[in-house]
Structures are given as C-alpha cells and as structure tokens.
Amino acid sequence: MSIIQGPQSVEETRQVLEAYAAEHDTSLIAPDAVFHDVASGKDYVGREAIATMLHHVYHVALQARAEVVRTTVGEGTAVLEGFVVGTHTGEFAGVAATGRQVRVPLVVSYRIADGYVQEADVYLLVSNFLQQVA
Template sequence: MSIDANKELVRRLVEAINRDDAAAFEALVAPEFLLRDAVVPTPRGPAGFREAAAVFHAAFPDFEETAEDVIAEGDKVVLRWTARGTHRGEFLGVAPTGRVIGFSGMAVFRVADGKFVESWQCHDRQGMLRQLERAAACEGGGGR
C-alpha cells in the first residue's frame, strides 16, 4: 500500500475508536495484531484492539480521540493524538468524578496487506492521573 493509503487507515482507525466500531476493527486490524501498551495489555487481533478501546469507553463514555498529526514512511505510520472525555466510570482505580479530562499520546503502527499488524503506544498517563486525582480530591472535599 502507498504511504497515503496507510495514513488513511490510521484516520479510519481513529474514527472507529471514537465510534467503538467492532466491524471497523475487524476490517482494519489483522488477526495477528499485537498492541504494545503498558497501560492496557490486551490479547491479539481485532478483539484485543477493541478490548483496549473499551477500557476507555467504559470510563469515558463520550471518549473522543483527535488525530493531530499523521506521519508515514514505508510500512510505519505515526499518530500524534489528543483525547477528551467525561470521567463516568472507574479508570485505573479512580472512581468516577464526572469531570472532563484531556490527554495526549502517540502511536506507531506497522501496516501489512492493508491492515494493522503491530502498534507501539504511549500516552500521558501521569497527566491523566493528575487530572483524575485532582477531580476526585475536589469532589471529596479535599481542596483544589
């Protein structure tokens, strides 16, 4: 596939994440797909990718990711993204706060035969946890 086609795959994946679209995950993610993410370890394949996305949708039902930059070379595509959502479910041990939080991250995807086969992901977990903990402290009367 061309570099432009690989970049378009990433844009379609961001849309699928926002919709929590199982059919799109099946179409975009290879059965042998491996997600390398320290926060959300998952099984392989489209189901594993959807499981990872579901963790965020369970905690932030209005979760929305935005592709800020999509850069490609060869079979790799880099995505710099931002995300926002309202904390309505437990996340990383923090009870729901009802607050909107935002965070950012990056992912490197490897594409083969028109599907994602591997991804390395990282995001600002510390910044996200600070927002959640700050919100939880405010809700519990612990100050600002």
C-alpha cells in the same frame, strides 16, 4: 475499502490509518494484531482483545474521543499524535469515576501491512490523567 496486499506505500498506509483512526474501525485491525500499552506494559493480542480494550477506554472508563493533532506516515508505518478527550465515567488507572473532563496526551506508533493495522505501541500519558482527576 479494498484490502491492500503486500508492502504498503505511503499513500496506502495513510488510507488505512485514516480509515481506522476516524472511528476505531476494528475491521482494519489484523486478526492477529498486537497493541502494546506502553504505560502498563500490557499487550492486547488479536482483533477481539484490542476491540474490547478500545471499547473500555472510549465508552466505559471514559466517554471520550481521540482528537488527532498530527499524523506522520511512511511506508508501512505511521505515528498519530493527539489527545484522548472526554469525561471520566468509570474505573481507569485505578481511579473510580470522577465525572471530570479530561484531555490526556496520546501518541500511537502503528505498523501497517496487507491493508491492516498489524501492531501499535500506545503511549497514553497516564500521569497527566491522574493529575486531572485528583
């Protein structure tokens, strides 16, 4: 996919979001992007920090995938609604691995420009996760 420069049309925004969301393709995250974990208040700054966080969530703390329910796309903005679905295999939210299956509601609000995800607000319903592993 070629990098799109400048303001994103709805279609360009959709292309970046779909390519990124399909496999969490970190090459589509801007080098200086910021992901805000709303539940913890922690910010992940830069492609490498974001990639490390995503790897931990989907391959260490959980063996999981994002199940997309719907996306809403505008010019340079997008919202993804879905679930993180998988097995709790490592420490997450202060809870040691339980081996339990989880399905945790997820909403991510993205800002996309210049062909990259520039910023994201990640809303993972941690209280729901804690109920499932208790």
